[in-house]
Structures are given as C-alpha cells and as structure tokens.
Amino acid sequence: MKNLIKFRASSVYKLMTEPRSKSEKLSQTAKTYIKELWIENNYNRKKEITSKFMEKGNLVEEQSITLLTNVTGSFFIKNKENFQNEFVTGTPDLLYKDTIHDIKSSWDIWTFSDAELTSANYWQMVCYLWLTEKQKGFVDYCLVDTPEHLIIDAKRKWAWLNGVIDNDSEEVQKVYEEIERNMTYSDIDEKERVKQFEVNFLLSEVERIAEKVDLAREYYNNLSL
Amino acid sequence: MEETRVSLIDKEGFELAQRTATVLSKSDLVPQQFKNNLPNCIIAINMASRIGADPLMVMQNMYIVHGKPSWSSTFLIAAINSCGKFKAPLRFETNGEGDQKQCIAWTIDLTGEKLESPAITIQMAKEEGWLNKAGSKWKTMPELMLRYRAAAFFSRLYCPEITMGMHTVEEIQDAVIIKDPSEEENNRILNFIEKSTSIEQLKEVEPHLTNETQKQKYDEKLNQIQGKLGL
Numbered sequence: 493m494k495n496l497i498k499f500r501a502s503s504v505y506k507l508m509t510e511p512r513s514k515s516e517k518l519s520q521t522a523k524t525y526i527k528e529l530w531i532e533n534n535y536n537r538k539k540e541i542t543s544k545f546m547e548k549g550n551l552v553e554e555q556s557i558t559l560l561t562n563v564t565g566s567f568f569i570k571n572k573e574n575f576q577n578e579f580v581t582g583t584p585d586l587l588y589k590d591t592i593h594d595i596k597s598s599w600d601i602w603t604f605s606d607a608e609l610t611s612a613n614y615w616q617m618v619c620y621l622w623l624t625e626k627q628k629g630f631v632d633y634c635l636v637d638t639p640e641h642l643i644i645d646a647k648r649k650w651a652w653l654n655g656v657i658d659n660d661s662e663e664v665q666k667v668y669e670e671i672e673r674n675m676t677y678s679d680i681d682e683k684e685r686v687k688q689f690e691v692n693f694l695l696s697e698v699e700r701i702a703e704k705v706d707l708a709r710e711y712y713n714n715l716s717l
Numbered sequence: 718m719e720e721t722r723v724s725l726i727d728k729e730g731f732e733l734a735q736r737t738a739t740v741l742s743k744s745d746l747v748p749q750q751f752k753n754n755l756p757n758c759i760i761a762i763n764m765a766s767r768i769g770a771d772p773l774m775v776m777q778n779m780y781i782v783h784g785k786p787s788w789s790s791t792f793l794i795a796a797i798n799s800c801g802k803f804k805a806p807l808r809f810e811t812n813g814e815g816d817q818k819q820c821i822a823w824t825i826d827l828t829g830e831k832l833e834s835p836a837i838t839i840q841m842a843k844e845e846g847w848l849n850k851a852g853s854k855w856k857t858m859p860e861l862m863l864r865y866r867a868a869a870f871f872s873r874l875y876c877p878e879i880t881m882g883m884h885t886v887e888e889i890q891d892a893v894i895i896k897d898p899s900e901e902e903n904n905r906i907l908n909f910i911e912k913s914t915s916i917e918q919l920k921e922v923e924p925h926l927t928n929e930t931q932k933q934k935y936d937e938k939l940n941q942i943q944g945k946l947g948l
Contacts, residue, residue, distance in 0.1 A: 554901035558908075567909050567921040569902065648853070665749050 495713055497533070499705055501582030501619035505612040507704040517707045526708050530715045544645075548638055549597045556597045556634035557586065563686045568593065575623035579705040584620040584629075592620045592629035597636060600674060607633040609689040617691040618698065627693045635685040638675040646671050723766040725759070734759050734766075741772060751776050760786065768796065768879060780886045790865035790885045797872055800879055802826065807871065809864045816840040820863035822871040834871035837863050854887070862887065903931070910934045916942055 499507060506525040511518060518526075532538045554570070561568050566588060574583045586593035594617055598604035609631055617629040647668050650656075656664055677685060723737070724730025738758035741747055751757050758776070764786075765775040778792030788796075798806040804825045811820045822834040839859060842848040847862075848855040855862045869885045906922055910931070913919040919938055926932050 554898040554905075558901060558905045561905055561909060565912075565918070567906075567918075567925070569905075569925050570898075652857075662749070 495709070496578075497529070497709055497712055498576055498579060498581045499529075499708065501580055501616045501623070502612070503529075504580060504619050504701060504704075505610075505615040507708050508611070508615050508701070518704075518711055522704070522708065523711060526712050527715060530712055531717075544642060545599045545603075548599055548642060551639045551642075552597045552636050553585070553595060555636040556595045556632075559634050559636055559682060560586075560593070560595065560632055560686060563682050575620075577623055579702050580619045580623065582616070582619050582623055584624065587624065590626055590628065592617065592624055592626050594620065594629065594631050596631060596633045598633055600638075601635060601677065601680075604633060604635040604685070604687070607687055609691070613689070614691060615701070618693070619701065621691070621693040622698045622701070629691045629693075631689045631691065633687040633689075635677050635680070637677060643672055643675050646675065723762050725763050734762050737762050737772065741776070747773070747776050750780070764881065767881065770796070787884050787886045787888070788880060790868060790887055793872055793880065793885055794868050796879045797824075797868065797876060800876055802876055803832075804829070807868060809867060811860070811863065813838070816843065818859070818863070820867045822864070822867035824871075826875075832871070832875050834867045834874065837866045837870065839863070842866075903928070906931050907934055910938050913938060913942070916946075 503525060507518070507522045509519040509521045511520075511522075528539050557568050557570060568586045568588060571584055571587045573587075574581065576582075584592045585595045594613065596607070596613065598607055613631045617631055621627065621629050650667060650671060651664070658664065721729045721733050723734045725734065735755070738755050741762070742751060742753055742755050742758045745752075747758070751761060761776045761779055762772045764770075764779070765772040768775075774792075778789040780787050780789065794807055797803070804827060807822050807824050809820055809822055811818065813819050816839045819836040819838040821836050824832055826832055839848070839855075842855050842859075842862070847853060865885065865887050869880075869888055872880050906925060906927075907930070909922050910919065911934070913922075916939065919935070919942065923935065926935055
C-alpha cells in the first residue's frame with residue numbers, strides 16, 4: 493500500500509526548490525530531504541543537525557514572545573496545538589485573532605539586521621495559513637539576549653583558542669565585556685528589535701504545495717537503501 | 718576589651734568591614750571584580766572572616782560566574798588541607814580507562830577513619846553534559862578536572878562549612894542554567910495585565926490565566942478600568 497506521508501511545514505521549502513532541468517520533477521535538495529525522512533521513518537535514524545543558532549532559538553522563544561507582546565501591545569501565548577491536513581502538518585508558534593505569527597529569534601544583531609523573508613519561512617507560513625484556514629500571517633524576527641550559558645561558552649571558546657592563562661587580566665576582561673555586549677541587547681529600544689514580514693494566503697501557492705507533495709510521495713514510496 | 722570582628726549584621730562589625738573594603742577596593746592588587754566595587758569587597762571580607770582566611774587570598778580565589786560567587790578549585794583543596802579536620806592532605810585515587818576512568822578524593826579524619834568522595838567518572842561528565850560544552854576543559858584536561866570535581870564533592874560531604882554552600886568555578890561553568898519558560902509566560906501575563914489600558918485589551922489575556930495571582934491581578938485591573946469609565 494502506498495504511504496501517504498505528510499510533510500512538516502518547516503521542511504516544505506525543500507520540496508519547493510526548483511529542479512535544475514525541466515525534465516526533472518523534484519530538485520536534488522527535495523530528493524535528499526525525502527530520503528532522509530524515509531530513513532528516519534523506516535530505520536529510526538535521524539541526521540542530527542543542531543547548532544548554537546537553533547539552541548538559542550529554542551531557549552529564548554518565550555523571551556521573543558514577550559518582546560513581540562511588548563512591542564505590539566497584543567497578548568501572545570505559545571500555541572501547542574498541532575494542525576494537519578491531507579498533505580502537511582505543523583504547529584504555528586502563535587495564533588492571534590485572524591492571524592498567525594511565526595517567531596524567529598535572531599542569533600545576533602548582524603543576522604537580525606540582515607533578516608529577510610526567506611523561502612523557508614515563506615513556505616512554512618503558507619502551510620500554516622493553509623492548515624489554520626487564516627488569510628494573513630507574520631514572520632516575526634526578534635532580537636533578544638543570548639542565554640547566559642551560551643555567552644559563557646563563547647568566552648571559554650575564545651579563551652581556549654587564544655591560550656588564555658590569566659582570566660583576570662584587564663585585556664581578557666575587556667574581550668569578555670565585548671563578547672557579552674555583542675550577545676545582549678537590552679540597551680536597544682524594544683521596537684527596533686522586532687521585524688515583521690507579512691505573508692498572505694494564496695490558493696495558487698497551496699496548489700503548488702499539493703502538487704509537490706504528490707511528487708514527493710511517489711519518490712518516497714519507491715526508495716530503497 | 719572585646720575585639721571587633723567583621724560582620725554584616727552588627728554595627729561595629731559592619732563598619733569595620735566597610736573600612737577594610739574601602740582600602741582593598743582601591744588596591745591594584747585585587748582582581749577586577751573587586752576593584753572599586755565596595756559591595757563585592759565587603760562580601761569577600763565577610764567570607765574570609767567566616768572561614769578564617771586572609772581577605773586578599775579569598776578575593777584572589779573567588780570568581781563571579783553567572784552572577785554567583787564561586788571558589789577556585791585550588792583554593793578549595795588548600796582550604797580542605799589546612800582546615801585542621803583531617804590528619805593528611807587530600808589524596809586522589811584514579812583507575813579505569815576511557816569512559817570508566819574514575820577519580821576518588823580521600824583523606825583520613827582525626828579519628829583515623831578513611832573518608833572518600835563519590836567516584837567521579839568520565840561517563841558521568843558525559844551524561845551530565847560537562848564534557849560536551851564548547852571550550853570544555855574536560856576534553857583537554859580530563860585528569861585535572863576529575864580531581865577538581867572529586868575534591869568539590871568531598872568538601873560538600875565532609876566539610877561543607879569551608880565552601881559555605883558555594884560551588885567551584887568549574888562546577889558553575891559546567892552547569893547549564895536554563896530559564897523556566899513558564900516563568901517567562903507568567904511574567905508576560907502579569908505585565909500585560911499591568912499595562913492594559915482598555916477592557917478590550919485586558920480581555921485578550923483572560924483565556925490564558927492559569928493561577929490565582931494572575932486572576933486576582935486581572936480582577937483588580939478590570940475593576941480599575943471599569944471605575945475610570947464609570948461602569
């Protein structure tokens with residue numbers, strides 16, 4: 493029997509990347525992802541991809557929600573409900589009246605400054621709008637303080653790379669202060685630390701996702717080790 | 718005449734601590750966290766007084782990590798060796814290989830009984846997440862870290878009065894301190910209630926109230942806004 497697998501909203505952008513030639517239906521990125529998912533589902537082996545960026549994102553999510561609440565004056569609370577339809581599944585960060593919000597916590601002030609609506613975030617939001625039957629969504633980039641243990645890690649890493657023996661020397665303390673300043677942002681006005689990108693529901697985009705999911709399922713069901 | 722001792726809770730003792738701290742805080746020989754920082758100096762002087770050590774020695778071996786004062790491991794070992802409770806200096810016994818490599822800190826007390834710390838193993842360092850942290854000294858100096866941690870555990874069991882509840886620098890650096898998300902959510906709800914200026918805005922938070930404090934603040938704010946509107 494064919495497996496009608498559902499794809500996670502956060503990964504749908506991989507399916508949506510265009511193949512290099514018109515003769516191909518799925519891109520190499522899409523195929524690689526589908527194979528990883530197939531191995532995960534059939535053999536319980538997951539390619540672990542974790543990074544300091546993801547770790548910060550997970551740890552400061554609540555602080556980012558607080559920042560968004562303070563800046564917009566609207567009350568936001570973390571959504572825990574998972575939604576699914578025939579094709580995709582996902583858990584939007586925030587449901588607020590007729591809108592959806594997806595929080596992205598930037599690693600530092602430079603990545604925040606460069607933040608834009610990426611393909612990954614766009615398709616993820618399209619899926620959320622589809623799943624919740626809402627018309628409008630926002631991808632919210634937030635800049636909040638890095639958790640203290642990650643700051644300590646950064647200091648230790650620097651100290652190790654530079655062969656620091658005396659942690660108390662003035663030079664070392666100055667570097668530590670700079671590391672800390674670069675990873676904390678409470679001195680910057682809250683309004684400057686939120687960037688919103690609006691995404692509107694489009695039926696044509698949803699049809700494109702459904703089409704790709706069909707192709708992805710076909711590929712998935714013909715995989716072997 | 719009775720000698721005045723440094724204290725945080727009696728007038729003369731506190732004045733003495735303040736005077737001593739003023740002098741030390743102006744010295745170039747004290748570590749960065751004590752320079753021109755009278756409160757930190759007073760705390761260090763008080764600790765030195767409690768454990769019978771020299772204030773400058775305490776300052777040079779006390780670090781502020783994650784906002785918590787902590788001892789250097791070498792100071793802790795020196796304090797155990799000189800506290801007078803044990804017949805011999807602290808010894809370290811290691812055995813095993815790889816993840817099973819372990820270290821026990823031990824000594825003999827005044828009655829002749831052998832006192833041992835719990836065994837610290839590389840496996841424990843891995844499972845506790847000490848080894849995997851960026852820049853972790855467990856990766857590069859495991860032998861030293863095993864001994865430091867065994868000494869810290871020993872002191873906590875057999876002479877806790879030396880550490881006064883403080884951990885070593887290495888222990889605090891190894892600990893992962895993560896904020897409780899529910900605490901952040903609770904504070905967000907309370908702040909939102911506090912800042913709300915209209916009934917419509919306040920009502921947004923109503924479905925999410927989870928405890929009595931939130932409900933009480935909500936009712937108070939609602940009454941306050943209704944009062945202003947003459948409702």
